[in-house]
Each structure stands twice: as C-alpha cells, then as structure tokens.
Amino acid sequence: MSKIHVSTTVNGDPVDFLCDPRETLLDCLRDKLALTGAKEGCGTGDCGACSVEVDGRLVCSCLMLGAEANGKEIATVEGIADGDTLHPLQEKFIDYAALQCGICTPGILVAAKNLLEKNPDPTEEEVRYWLAGNLCRCTGYDKIIKAVMDTAADMREAS
Amino acid sequence: MRYHTPASFDDAIAIAAQAEGITRFLAGGTDVLVQLRSDLVTPDDLIDIKQIPGTHDIVQNADGSWTLGIAVSGAEMTEHAGLCAAWPGLVEGMDLIGSTQVQGRATLVGNLCNGSPAADSVPGMMAAGVTVTVMGPNGTREVAVEDIPAGPGRTNLAKGELIAAVNIPARGENGGDAYQRFIPRTEMDIAVVGVGVSLRLDGDIITEARVALGAVAPTALMVPDGAAALIGSTLDDAAKARLAAAASAACNPIDDKRGTIEFRTDVAGVLACRTAQRAYDRAQGKKVAKHV
Numbered sequence: 034m035s036k037i038h039v040s041t042t043v044n045g046d047p048v049d050f051l052c053d054p055r056e057t058l059l060d061c062l063r064d065k066l067a068l069t070g071a072k073e074g075c076g077t078g079d080c081g082a083c084s085v086e087v088d089g090r091l092v093c094s095c096l097m098l099g100a101e102a103n104g105k106e107i108a109t110v111e112g113i114a115d116g117d118t119l120h121p122l123q124e125k126f127i128d129y130a131a132l133q134c135g136i137c138t139p140g141i142l143v144a145a146k147n148l149l150e151k152n153p154d155p156t157e158e159e160v161r162y163w164l165a166g167n168l169c170r171c172t173g174y175d176k177i178i179k180a181v182m183d184t185a186a187d188m189r190e191a192s
Numbered sequence: 193m194r195y196h197t198p199a200s201f202d203d204a205i206a207i208a209a210q211a212e213g214i215t216r217f218l219a220g221g222t223d224v225l226v227q228l229r230s231d232l233v234t235p236d237d238l239i240d241i242k243q244i245p246g247t248h249d250i251v252q253n254a255d256g257s258w259t260l261g262i263a264v265s266g267a268e269m270t271e272h273a274g275l276c277a278a279w280p281g282l283v284e285g286m287d288l289i290g291s292t293q294v295q296g297r298a299t300l301v302g303n304l305c306n307g308s309p310a311a312d313s314v315p316g317m318m319a320a321g322v323t324v325t326v327m328g329p330n331g332t333r334e335v336a337v338e339d340i341p342a343g344p345g346r347t348n349l350a351k352g353e354l355i356a357a358v359n360i361p362a363r364g365e366n367g368g369d370a371y372q373r374f375i376p377r378t379e380m381d382i383a384v385v386g387v388g389v390s391l392r393l394d395g396d397i398i399t400e401a402r403v404a405l406g407a408v409a410p411t412a413l414m415v416p417d418g419a420a421a422l423i424g425s426t427l428d429d430a431a432k433a434r435l436a437a438a439a440s441a442a443c444n445p446i447d448d449k450r451g452t453i454e455f456r457t458d459v460a461g462v463l464a465c466r467t468a469q470r471a472y473d474r475a476q477g478k479k480v481a482k483h484v
Contacts, residue, residue, distance in 0.1 A: 037195060054195035054238065055228065077226045078294055079380075090267065092296040096225045098218075100195050101240065144292065165379040166291020 041102040043068065044112030052099040059083045061099035062109060070110035070139040074168070081167035084140035085109050091147040093166075110139035113146060122146055122184045129180040133171040141167045145181045153189055157182060196239045201327050201356045204239050209329045209352035211237040217354055218242070219263045220297035222290065223306040241354070250275060256362030262355055266295040279360060280474060281369030281388060281467075284482045285316030288373060291380055301355045304337060307345040308382075310407035314341070315388030316371040318404035318414055321361050328353030338404070341411035367392045368474030372467045373406070374459050376450070383407040384451040385459045387439070387467040393475045396426045403435070403464060408443040408456050415442045418464060427472045435468060436461030 036051040043066060050065045062068045062085070071094050074080035078096040085094045086108035113120040122142055125131070132138045141164060148155060148163045155163070160181050161174070169177060198204040208215050213236030216224050227233040241247060247261040250272050258275060266286045269275055276283050289298050289312050301324065303313045317337040326335050329352045340355075342348045349355070369390035375381035386406030391398050403418035417438035425431030445456040470480050 054193050055234075057225065057229070076229050078222055078290065081291060081293055084293055087296075090265070090296040091293050093291075093293040095229070096222050096294070096297060098195070098221070098225070098240075101218075101221075101242075148292075162379060163292050166293045 037100045037103075039099055039103045041105055041107055043107045044109060050099070054098065054100055056099045057095050058085070058087075058097040058099050058102050058107070059094035061102070062094060062107075065099075068109050068111050071143075072136050072139060074136065074140075079166070079168070080137070080140075081144060081164075082137050082140040084143045084167065086143065086147055089147075089150075091144055108143070110143050113142055120146065121188055122149075122181070125180040125184045125187075126177075129176045129183070131172060131176040131180040137167060137169040141169070141177060145184070148181070149185055149188060153185060153192070155182075155185060193235055194237050196237060197243045198239060198241065200244055201241070201354065204241050204244065204354060205328055205352055207237060207239055208354065213237065215239065215351075217305075219247075220265060220299045220302050222294050222298045223302060246357075256364070258360035258362075260300065260358040260360065262301045262357065263299060264358075266298050267292075269300075270295070278363040279316075279320055279369055280480070280482070281371045281390065281471060282313075282316040282320045282322070282360065285371035285386070285388060286313040287482065288312045288371070300358050304340055305347055305349070305355065307341055307343070307347055309341070309344055309409060309411055310383040310386065311412065312371070312373060312383055312386055312406070314412040315386050315404035315406040316369065317358075317360075317388070318412060319371075319388035319390040319402045320369055321390070321402060323359045324355045325357040325359065326353055327356045332356075334359065338412065338414050343410045364392065366394065366475055367400075368471040368476070370467045370470035370474065370480070372463055372470065374451075374463055382450065385456055385463050386412075387460065387463045389464070389467045389471040391422060391468070391471050391475055393472070398422045398425055398427065398431075398472070401468075403439065403468070405439060405442060405460055405464070408445040408460050410444070413442055415439055415464075417441065422468060427468060432465040432468070435464050439464035 072082040074082035078093045083094040215237045216235040218240040242263040247263040249261045251259045303311045322337045371388045373383035373386040388404040390402045392400040401419040401422040403415040406412040421434035440461040443457045
C-alpha cells in the first residue's frame with residue numbers, strides 16, 4: 034500500500050512525514066515525530082488525552098487522520114513551554130498538584146490553554162463544560178479546575 | 193484503504209460511483225474514524241470532501257435563508273452570532289454533541305448521515321424545516337432532512353450520492369426554536385429522548401409549528417399531531433396537554449440501558465412541552481439560556 038506524503042507544521046516547525054492512510058494524527062505524532070505528549074486513552078474521542086490544536090481549533094488527534102494534517106498548523110503540549118520556562122498553566126498544575134498519574138495532563142493543558150486564549154475570564158461552569166471531554170480518573174477535577182481558574186486570574190493581571 | 197481529496201463534488205461523486213468496495217465520505221470524521229479504528233467499517237475508498245471550495249462557509253443569502261457548507265463544525269456554528277440569533281435551537285442541538293474537541297470537527301451532515309436515531313442535531317434541523325442538497329451521478333435534488341434517515345445507521349442516499357450543502361430557511365419575524373434532550377448526566381451523553389420545536393407567533397397565538405422527536409423510534413420523527421396541537425393556541429395548559437399526548441403517541445422506542453419504552457414515551461411528552469415553551473419564549477423575544 035502506498036504511503037501518503039504529508040507536509041505540515043508542528044509547534045511552528047515545518048515537518049514532513051509519510052503515513053498510511055489509516056494512521057491517525059495521533060499515531061503520526063507519536064510514532065513518526067516522537068512527540069509522545071499526546072496520549073491514546075480511548076482512541077474514540079471520549080477521553081481527550083490526545084488533544085491538540087489544528088489551525089487553532091481544539092480537536093482529538095485520534096479522530097483525525099495524519100493525511101488530513103497536510104497544510105495545517107498543529108500545536109501539541111510539547112510547544113506549550115518556552116524552552117525551559119514553563120507555561121503559567123504548567124506552573125499552576127504543579128502548585129495545585131493537579132495531576133497524579135499524568136496521562137490526562139497533556140490533553141488538559143492543551144485544552145485549557147485553548148480555552149484561555151478564547152476566553153481569558155471564564156466562569157467555573159465554563160471551564161467545567163470546556164474540559165468535559167478531558168477525563169481524569171485519579172486527581173478528581175477540583176484541583177484541575179482551580180488551577181485553570183487561578184492561571185486565568187494571574188494571566189489577566191499580568192496582561 | 194485509498195484516501196481521496198477531490199477538489200469538487202463532481203469529482204467526489206465520480207470516485208464514489210466508480211468504487212467497487214465500501215465507500216465513506218469524510219468530513220469531521222468523529223464517527224467515521226471511530227468505526228475505522230474499531231474495525232466496524234474499513235472503507236476501501238475514503239473520500240475527504242473538506243478540500244472542496246465552499247465546504248467551510250456559513251452564508252446568509254439575500255432572502256435571509258442560510259447555506260452551510262458540509263464541513264462547517266459545531267464550534268463554527270456556535271461562534272457565528274448571526275446564525276445563533278436566527279436559529280438558536282438548531283445550533284443548541286448541534287452544540288450538545290460530544291465534547292469541545294468533538295465540536296471542533298463534528299458536522300451537521302455527518303450527524304445526519306451517521307444515521308443514529310438519537311442524533312442531537314437532527315430534530316432541530318427537522319423542526320427548522322432544513323433541507324439538504326443531494327448530488328449524485330443522476331443529478332442534484334433538494335431533500336428534506338426528515339427524508340434522509342432510513343433506520344439505525346442507514347440513509348436513503350443511493351450509491352454515489354452525497355450531501356453537498358445544508359439549506360436553512362429564513363427565520364422571519366416572530367419565530368423561535370429550541371432543542372432539548374433528556375440524558376442521565378449533564379454533558380457528553382447520548383439522548384434518551386430529544387425534541388426539536390420551531391414555531392411562529394401572531395401576537396400570543398401560534399400560527400406555525402413544527403415538532404420533531406429523536407431517540408424514540410428507528411429514525412427521528414416529525415410529529416404533525418404535535419404541531420396541530422400548538423397551532424391556534426397561546427401554549428396554554430390545554431395545548432400543552434394535547435402536545436404531550438401527541439408526542440407520546442408518536443413514540444415507537446426500544447428498551448435499552450438508557451431508558452425503557454415506558455420512560456421514553458412519558459419523557460417525550462414532558463420534554464415536548466418544555467421545549468415548546470422555550471421556543472415560544474424565544475419567539476416572544478425573551479432571552480433563553482442554553483444548556484438548561
């Protein structure tokens with residue numbers, strides 16, 4: 034079976050890869066580009082552990098083919114920090130201990146960052162609905178929600 | 193599996209018409225990829241129609257009607273102030289599907305063609321009188337949304353046919369619509385019952401109404417007796433009682449883990465009245481919050 038040549042941009046860097054038409058964007062990120070931040074939790078778009086941005090839009094990378102990434106701008110959790118300087122969300126997740134096993138964390142960071150870029154002052158209800166597609170089975174959601182709310186407050190103050 | 197990215201609907205139809213094995217059209221992919229990954233459906237030809245010009249556009253026409261491209265996502269609909277103001281019920285039905293991530297990709301046409309009786313966007317489209325433009329090897333036709341589903345997982349589209357656009361009527365004056373569903377959770381679940389209502393008022397009197405039910409029969413249903421119960425009334429208690437009876441009478445549901453036949457039948461009546469009230473309030477220009 035012939036492979037498809039995909040030219041895309043990941044975290045600002047131009048990237049080319051060859052993929053089978055059945056491979057998802059998640060497969061391509063993890064197996065071809067060694068970007069293993071996005072996780073496969075369910076593989077069916079229910080858990081959000083594979084969340085990435087495509088042209089600024091939050092999506093599950095398990096629900097998109099690698100071939101569909103051609104010409105798109107992909108942003109993953111690996112692009113959130115600025116070198117060694119963590120993103121404010123990452124700092125707050127550490128401060129609040131908003132993770133335990135960490136499998137869901139990359140997806141939640143990507144989703145929360147996408148929310149705060151669209152809405153710098155969300156209500157708690159808005160944060161909870163926005164993150165309803167990111168499942169966490171150990172921390173419980175309170176610390177995560179508090180970390181996002183507090184980050185939003187800090188970022189508003191800083192801006 | 194061959195992956196195609198045709199540049200026109202004619203090319204997409206030609207590929208589908210010549211294909212010998214299983215064909216799937218790909219827009220948002222939120223159902224197609226799940227079926228692919230779980231080995232339920234492995235297409236021989238997967239035809240990605242998102243690169244066709246116009247498929248991402250939300251256009252309001254000169255007569256006030258709307259034309260939506262087949263790749264417009266739920267998130268793009270929810271972010272479109274004009275569309276939300278005109279057809280809040282249609283948009284809220286779409287918006288209830290899945291998570292933020294799913295909203296980033298999922299489409300009205302995908303929800304319709306996946307053929308689930310519980311598809312949340314479908315009763316709202318039916319109530320609004322939405323049609324779809326069907327193109328195929330034998331030409332183009334305009335089909336009412338309620339005539340697309342044939343049963344669970346099946347549509348009335350013929351081989352090589354696809355949906356090329358979604359046509360939403362002009363809202364016009366003194367109109368309102370709403371969609372509500374019952375689920376055991378608050379978010380991210382499949383409808384046990386879904387109700388779409390669209391109506392128009394003259395003063396306090398309902399002059400036009402359309403009522404549609406989801407998840408209570410093999411396909412979403414129009415309920416003409418429910419519409420007749422509303423027309424001529426001010427949505428008083430007697431009209432609501434007639435609407436509830438008509439909605440329950442239209443049900444032909446299954447028993448499953450989400451709800452029994454008896455429960456679905458009863459809830460359809462209750463929810464039809466609540467949804468009609470929301471549509472009525474909107475027609476009167478009152479602000480009605482979504483997700484209630």
